[in-house]
Amino acid sequence: MRPILMKGHERPLTFLKYNRDGDLLFSCAKDHNPTVWFADNGERLGTYRGHNGAVWSCDISRDSTRLITGSADQTAKLWDVKTGTPLYTFNFDSPARSVDFAVGDRLAVITTDPFMGLPSAIHIKRIARDPEDQTGESVLILKGPQGRINRAVWGPLNRTIISAGEDSVIRIWDSETGKLLKESDKEDGHKKPITSLSKSTDGSHFLTGSLDKSAKLWDIRTLKLIKTYVTERPVNAVAMSPLLDHVVLGGGQDASAVTTTDHRAGKFEAKFYDKILTEEIGGVKGHFGPINALAFNPDGKSFSSGGEDGYVRLHHFDPDYFNIKI
Numbered sequence: 001m002r003p004i005l006m007k008g009h010e011r012p013l014t015f016l017k018y019n020r021d022g023d024l025l026f027s028c029a030k031d032h033n034p035t036v037w038f039a040d041n042g043e044r045l046g047t048y049r050g051h052n053g054a055v056w057s058c059d060i061s062r063d064s065t066r067l068i069t070g071s072a073d074q075t076a077k078l079w080d081v082k083t084g085t086p087l088y089t090f091n092f093d094s095p096a097r098s099v100d101f102a103v104g105d106r107l108a109v110i111t112t113d114p115f116m117g118l119p120s121a122i123h124i125k126r127i128a129r130d131p132e133d134q135t136g137e138s139v140l141i142l143k144g145p146q147g148r149i150n151r152a153v154w155g156p157l158n159r160t161i162i163s164a165g166e167d168s169v170i171r172i173w174d175s176e177t178g179k180l181l182k183e184s185d186k187e188d189g190h191k192k193p194i195t196s197l198s199k200s201t202d203g204s205h206f207l208t209g210s211l212d213k214s215a216k217l218w219d220i221r222t223l224k225l226i227k228t229y230v231t232e233r234p235v236n237a238v239a240m241s242p243l244l245d246h247v248v249l250g251g252g253q254d255a256s257a258v259t260t261t262d263h264r265a266g267k268f269e270a271k272f273y274d275k276i277l278t279e280e281i282g283g284v285k286g287h288f289g290p291i292n293a294l295a296f297n298p299d300g301k302s303f304s305s306g307g308e309d310g311y312v313r314l315h316h317f318d319p320d321y322f323n324i325k326i
Helices: 319-323
Strands: 004-007 013-018 024-029 035-038 044-047 055-060 066-071 075-080 086-091 096-101 107-112 121-126 138-143 149-154 160-165 171-174 180-183 194-199 205-210 214-219 225-230 235-240 246-251 268-274 280-287 291-296 302-307 311-316
Touching: 013 302, 013 311, 024 055, 024 291, 024 302, 024 311, 066 107, 075 096, 107 149, 121 149, 121 160, 149 194, 160 194, 205 235, 205 246, 214 235, 214 246, 235 302, 246 291, 268 291, 268 302, 280 302, 280 311
Parallel strands: 013 055, 013 291, 055 096, 096 149, 194 235, 235 291
Antiparallel strands: 004 311, 013 024, 024 035, 035 044, 055 066, 066 075, 066 096, 075 086, 096 107, 107 121, 121 138, 149 160, 160 171, 171 180, 194 205, 205 214, 214 225, 235 246, 246 268, 268 280, 291 302, 302 311
16 A cells, blocks of 8 residues: 655644545645645645644535635635635634534534633634625634633534533533533543544544543444544544444654654554454554544545644555455
């Protein structure tokens, strides 16, 4: 499995996202310029210029016409995917971290970081069909969690919002009333900050990764813990195969700790686990620093990883990957 190395970012990667058709891959990094690539050969299509800070996450509308990005420059931006034109800028009083389109692309959830005495918050914004009609007002603002919220995504039928972050608690909120519906159990839950959250293709369950060196699989409606995957280093990114029962985890130490420990290349690998049996089935080496972002192509035949080293590595699976037996 020879990876395609995509060098387009000057700084560490933060997030990767495929569009629904799986022909485009969007990457976010600390270098202010979200980038779009062809997902089959890794060729760079273009960049989205306009942010003045690290871009933490992005999401792409179902029809691949709109991109939304959240940045440390205290804005979230809507872009025209094809032309790269910024369509609208949502301004906040603190850095915007996580962005996620609702099913139907009429709403988006955007989280903001704690900043200068302001707590973290979850904002629900209406997304207009016509950029001319777009406004910046929030339909709803949710507050409560201590520390930074690292991810917030929509639950089934857009009725709920699932958030997770530094206080290591997963919360389910009612997206209409803003009421807190459920919190993850202290016993079952993560013991350290949650770095990442990824939903299954059918939206019935989701996976969280944490600095406590584990990833956990949860039921999206009941928040019941289904499985736990244990690894030997902090988890920064998680993804689930849409095709096979495979879970992939990426991570490594915090960038500041890398120099003090051993830094052999390949220490930073994407590890594959059997989703049901929770056993490790393999790893993909290559990054020269912690893995910060992972994404599966919607067809399940390739995946990509983004690292602290500024590279995106695109892997098309060999035929024998589809016949792994445990």
